Amino acid sequence: MEIINLCDQNSLVSQFMSEIRDKELQKERLRFRTNIQRLGQIMAYEISKRLDYETRDTATPLGVARTHVIADKLVLATILRAGLPFHEGFLSYFDQAENGFVSAYRKYIEKTNDFNVHIEYIACPRIDDKVLLIVDPMLATGSSMELAFQALMTKGHPAHVHVASVIATDQAIDYIGQRLPLDKTTIWTCDIDHELNEHSYIVPGLGDAGDLVYGEKE
Numbered sequence: 001m002e003i004i005n006l007c008d009q010n011s012l013v014s015q016f017m018s019e020i021r022d023k024e025l026q027k028e029r030l031r032f033r034t035n036i037q038r039l040g041q042i043m044a045y046e047i048s049k050r051l052d053y054e055t056r057d058t059a060t061p062l063g064v065a066r067t068h069v070i071a072d073k074l075v076l077a078t079i080l081r082a083g084l085p086f087h088e089g090f091l092s093y094f095d096q097a098e099n100g101f102v103s104a105y106r107k108y109i110e111k112t113n114d115f116n117v118h119i120e121y122i123a124c125p126r127i128d129d130k131v132l133l134i135v136d137p138m139l140a141t142g143s144s145m146e147l148a149f150q151a152l153m154t155k156g157h158p159a160h161v162h163v164a165s166v167i168a169t170d171q172a173i174d175y176i177g178q179r180l181p182l183d184k185t186t187i188w189t190c191d192i193d194h195e196l197n198e199h200s201y202i203v204p205g206l207g208d209a210g211d212l213v214y215g216e217k218e
């Protein structure tokens, strides 16, 4: 399984990551959402370098140009709810992608820090032989990604799976590595953090991505 960390080299990704992690700047919700969207656009561009293309002759006003267009069929599947602005970023570049949505939420076991992830909703096209992108900004324990992946596999067998995240932990990467098909999975992230706290939040992380995007839930 290949793991690609876009922060290995400084770029605009580093600038946007600094802003979304900053506990003062991230209070500005529009900016937080916009930065997550922009990270989705940059990651879409990087992933586009790994896709298959076909050549075509394109008529310009002055002649015929040999051009290259994406041949792969893409399905962009997002884990609700924090994944939505990231999804928008991808979709603004992958115009033709089909889209899927899976809900996942942590249900904490009363008076403990333990939780189970519940998947209650899935809306997704068939994914057979297509390139599946599973989009979720936070890979903390990796449980939501594993369960979302299992739910999506009821829709067919993809040619390749790109897991797209903003912050992933080493633990989540190991966990996913043991549960997704090694030979056809690539994990993309904008940074890797090394710790989880007692509530399984990423440290230093950025806080609760869903709440920062949409406000606190009950």
Ligand SMILES: O=P(O)(O)OC[C@H]1O[C@H](OP(=O)(O)OP(=O)(O)O)[C@H](O)[C@@H]1O
Residues within 6 Å of the ligand: 079, 080, 081, 082, 083, 104, 105, 106, 117, 136, 137, 138, 139, 140, 141, 142, 143, 144, 145, 172, 200, 208, 209, 210, 211
């Ligand atoms: O790797 P895990 O330990 O499973 O944690 C990561 C999950 O937590 C966040 O969602 P959350 O459950 O907070 O839901 P939300 O998007 O509705 O806020 C995040 O978007 C992931 O889906």
Ligand SMILES: O=c1cc[nH]c(=O)[nH]1
Residues within 6 Å of the ligand: 082, 138, 140, 200, 201, 202, 203, 205, 206, 207, 208, 209, 210
């Ligand atoms: O750090 C974390 C972990 C799970 N979900 C989040 O939004 N943040």
Ligand SMILES: [Mg+2]
Residues within 6 Å of the ligand: 082, 208, 209, 210, 211
């Ligand atoms: Mg959340």
